[in-house]
Amino acid sequence: MPNPSLAAFALIASIAAAATPAPAGQVIGTELAQVTIRGRIIIRVPSRLRGAPAQQPTPAQPIKWAEKKGPKCIAADQLGGAIVATDYVDLVLRGGDRVRAELDGDCSGLGYYGGFYVKPSADGQVCAGRDSIRTRSGDQCTIRKFKKLVAKK
Template identity: 30%
Template sequence: MQQIARQVRIEQRVVVRIAPQRPAARQNMLAELPQRAIPRRLEETRKEKCVPLDGIAGVQTGSGNRLVLFLRDERMISVNLEKSCRARDFYSGFYVEKNKDGRLCVDRDKLQSRTGMRCEVEAMRQLVEASD
């Protein structure tokens, strides 16, 4: 009797969803801040290569092809998507496939909107309050 060899291949894929914070939650957070703590104007500073996925608390659309990530450590990161992408396609957040290092990186990762648009992350910069 001849034996038949069979192979089973198991692959695991983890996709993370980053959602915008509810408007009510954002308003509550702003109301709790002292008025002087709310920045008047933000400017982009040093470039970021990667940010930890589990450190992202929320996302907000910006103008053109920019998104703003709100990190759990209270930093804000401006994300530039490839030129053919529009930030408004990501109004309800995005999905990203989790890599082994657990980070979102420039020139490596693609964000997917809930409508199916896929865009590569081209640049990230930290946003800080501008000194007048």
């Protein structure tokens, strides 16, 4: 069993050492500090209006897309670009896959400023029914659902 007087002596010695001023340039004892950093991440997704000329040459035959059942959520770091229409946004993911985000309500100012913002949740995902797209003019459009786009043959 430890000696109680020995523990008390160690406590008094540590208090005395902490109260003794340190010579210049030396640190005596341990100093603890805590830093809390809070921030938010908003991802600006570059876009172009449907029918607007692309940066690269387009093929002679435009690609026709078929809609399939899409995911509930998309990892925000997978967003690469977007093509904007009035009631949906086609998201181009890293790797070339495409997902259509169908929006609730009218989002008429979406393509006016040439882009929009997506604020991922703490889990790093953008989810249908939970998250929204914010226009650069300040409007907010909730994502109703995602549909995977597959090129028709």
